[in-house]
Amino acid sequence: MRAPAAPGMRLEEVDTPALVLDLDAFERNLRRMQDAVAGRGIRVRAHAKAHKCPEIAQRQVAAGAIGVCCQKVSEAEALVEGGITDVLVTNEIVGATKLARLAALSKRARIGICADDPGNLRAIGESGARVDLYVEIDVGARRCGVAPGEPALALAREASAFANLRFAGLQAYQGAAQHVRSMAERRERISRAAEAARTTRKLIEAAGIACPIVTGGGSGTFMFEIESGAYDEIQPGSYIFMDADYARNEWADPLPRFEHSLFVLATVMSRPAPERIVVDAGLKASSVDSGLPQVWQRPGLAYTRASDEHGVIEVAAGGTSPALGDKLLLVPGHCDPTVNLYDWYVCVRAGRVEALWPITGRGAIY
Amino acid sequence: MRAPAAPGMRLEEVDTPALVLDLDAFERNLRRMQDAVAGRGIRVRAHAKAHKCPEIAQRQVAAGAIGVCCQKVSEAEALVEGGITDVLVTNEIVGATKLARLAALSKRARIGICADDPGNLRAIGESGARVDLYVEIDVGARRCGVAPGEPALALAREASAFANLRFAGLQAYQGAAQHVRSMAERRERISRAAEAARTTRKLIEAAGIACPIVTGGGSGTFMFEIESGAYDEIQPGSYIFMDADYARNEWADPLPRFEHSLFVLATVMSRPAPERIVVDAGLKASSVDSGLPQVWQRPGLAYTRASDEHGVIEVAAGGTSPALGDKLLLVPGHCDPTVNLYDWYVCVRAGRVEALWPITGRGAIY
Numbered sequence: 001m002r003a004p005a006a007p008g009m010r011l012e013e014v015d016t017p018a019l020v021l022d023l024d025a026f027e028r029n030l031r032r033m034q035d036a037v038a039g040r041g042i043r044v045r046a047h048a049k050a051h052k053c054p055e056i057a058q059r060q061v062a063a064g065a066i067g068v069c070c071q072k073v074s075e076a077e078a079l080v081e082g083g084i085t086d087v088l089v090t091n092e093i094v095g096a097t098k099l100a101r102l103a104a105l106s107k108r109a110r111i112g113i114c115a116d117d118p119g120n121l122r123a124i125g126e127s128g129a130r131v132d133l134y135v136e137i138d139v140g141a142r143r144c145g146v147a148p149g150e151p152a153l154a155l156a157r158e159a160s161a162f163a164n165l166r167f168a169g170l171q172a173y174q175g176a177a178q179h180v181r182s183m184a185e186r187r188e189r190i191s192r193a194a195e196a197a198r199t200t201r202k203l204i205e206a207a208g209i210a211c212p213i214v215t216g217g218g219s220g221t222f223m224f225e226i227e228s229g230a231y232d233e234i235q236p237g238s239y240i241f242m243d244a245d246y247a248r249n250e251w252a253d254p255l256p257r258f259e260h261s262l263f264v265l266a267t268v269m270s271r272p273a274p275e276r277i278v279v280d281a282g283l284k285a286s287s288v289d290s291g292l293p294q295v296w297q298r299p300g301l302a303y304t305r306a307s308d309e310h311g312v313i314e315v316a317a318g319g320t321s322p323a324l325g326d327k328l329l330l331v332p333g334h335c336d337p338t339v340n341l342y343d344w345y346v347c348v349r350a351g352r353v354e355a356l357w358p359i360t361g362r363g364a365i366y
Numbered sequence: 367m368r369a370p371a372a373p374g375m376r377l378e379e380v381d382t383p384a385l386v387l388d389l390d391a392f393e394r395n396l397r398r399m400q401d402a403v404a405g406r407g408i409r410v411r412a413h414a415k416a417h418k419c420p421e422i423a424q425r426q427v428a429a430g431a432i433g434v435c436c437q438k439v440s441e442a443e444a445l446v447e448g449g450i451t452d453v454l455v456t457n458e459i460v461g462a463t464k465l466a467r468l469a470a471l472s473k474r475a476r477i478g479i480c481a482d483d484p485g486n487l488r489a490i491g492e493s494g495a496r497v498d499l500y501v502e503i504d505v506g507a508r509r510c511g512v513a514p515g516e517p518a519l520a521l522a523r524e525a526s527a528f529a530n531l532r533f534a535g536l537q538a539y540q541g542a543a544q545h546v547r548s549m550a551e552r553r554e555r556i557s558r559a560a561e562a563a564r565t566t567r568k569l570i571e572a573a574g575i576a577c578p579i580v581t582g583g584g585s586g587t588f589m590f591e592i593e594s595g596a597y598d599e600i601q602p603g604s605y606i607f608m609d610a611d612y613a614r615n616e617w618a619d620p621l622p623r624f625e626h627s628l629f630v631l632a633t634v635m636s637r638p639a640p641e642r643i644v645v646d647a648g649l650k651a652s653s654v655d656s657g658l659p660q661v662w663q664r665p666g667l668a669y670t671r672a673s674d675e676h677g678v679i680e681v682a683a684g685g686t687s688p689a690l691g692d693k694l695l696l697v698p699g700h701c702d703p704t705v706n707l708y709d710w711y712v713c714v715r716a717g718r719v720e721a722l723w724p725i726t727g728r729g730a731i732y
Contacts, residue, residue, distance in 0.1 A: 002440075004732055015461070015464070016461070017732060071675040072675065094636075094646070094691050095382070098381070117637065117690055142638075142642070143673065143676055143678060144676070146638070175673065269459075269460045270482055270483070270509075272504060283655050283702070283703040284702070285731050287649065289672070306655070307509065308437065309415065309438065309731065310510070336650070336674045337650050340650045341731070342729070343729055362729075363708070365383055365651050365675065365707070366381050366382060366383060
């Protein structure tokens, strides 16, 4: 897929819609994470489902992450292909085709995966994959995972039957807490998740099975997982980008204030009325599942309607309407599915394209 | 990008999530369109923004379409590359990079584009592109387009100044009418759009400028455009697939009943509770801008929540919960942005994969 820019170009010359990464802001976000967890004895396993890009994963590892996580075998393949040597698939992998790929991949890198079903766990064991096996417990998200306690112990026991599976601990991610607006309520939900993880680990260890790692925690809560003392590893993903929906959360200490680094660059393609302009970035350029994109640093302009290839922007009374051909930066509502629409990050510093990073995990949903 | 299937496979063997095209249903939809417009003296220019695939465009042409339309220069490039010789970009194209590509493309195929701004029209003329130029008028969608009447005449005059631009007529698409649920209200909106188009054409012709084609109309309204007598060409796109949101429209004569032919195949990857299962198709596998996907022909199962890589399905009390690893077909809420997530159509007939069609316009948003 043809890249929308070349290094050295000015931002205004980039073809649109394009996914723009502000490198200065991105690097500051990396440092904010590093600073926030320094000296806390916690491992950072950055979530690559947000960025799908080995170039970014490598920078996360350079900033102290022990590896990355992702959600799909095909994503893990893209990451290992891009030089990442430690990848946890924080998800259940079901089906012979996928398990055969997992087994092949496990010969090339340290791979972990999750299980929440005894039949699936046996299928993983029989696939020959040499992997770290995490039992996923449902700590409040009501998605995947067995109930904390005995069901998790039963799976941990099951894992011991396979020489190629190393029971590595518990996946205890409270996904439903991440976008709760109130800090206090997020902390409360993580406190309950941590209690469930702690109790389950004790039960497993009391049965004589080592449970080395409890992993979980996202960009909206990771300091609460650290505070709880129940987690050994956190899995933040969106912190590098900070999308519009995460920005609607209440942010205060101990959570660092990340800044927007990810944008969709769009062109004004029509000016049908003084109060209304149209840009060339719609549903195929910015995922709207968590709200519309927001116009960046252009007071008086509000993105109010998206169709497949168009975004309608209202111009406030008395506001300045951009000219035809002007380019606007939009902050996507939700970074993960927006990134998945693009093949390239156009990496920009001080208004110039510095690099193009391929999104080799784009479309890697299987 | 690796294909999730190979010809000859049974549907159950296809890796997931996958975009499945039921060829029998697709072909019936093609015929329904052909039958509905037969003898009405209307040109069908099928909208390729819905499918982004030359293989499908070729079948639309074989079924009587005079060509296709699309929304972006890069889409038009993919279609021409795939052998389509007549493509109308039903959209404004702004910026030197895009116009240079348009000019190059116009040497390889018959290309049309739209304009709604005199400066942009001059830029198109000066680009050297040899194109059919349609003036876009706003017939009620409040998106792009000049007001009907004098502003359109002024642009038609402007176009005559360039030997490489052939003023071809009016783009008069009422996008806001397509998903209005009531047949009567859709018909009423198209009646108003048709009146605006008719008046504008008369004004242009009274000024001595030929206005050969009025084009517009989508899958939700095209028989009303035909009834109006004001349109020469219709632009239906979604009719080949019929997504869940279009199916919520009232459908009755004279609009044919299209059937669902496009599905997302998903695997049950977790069964955390009797009343809840999780499939491996979330926001990155099915766009939710127009509602969640629907479970196909499995009574008692309702897709109720999507996260990036997961779909939560509730099982009705007394319903049968699928087994882990079972595969379900989902009808996407909105076909266009869902198709844009995939690289392949897995074309299935009688439960077997018959072909894989590459979605060469995937990601062609610039």
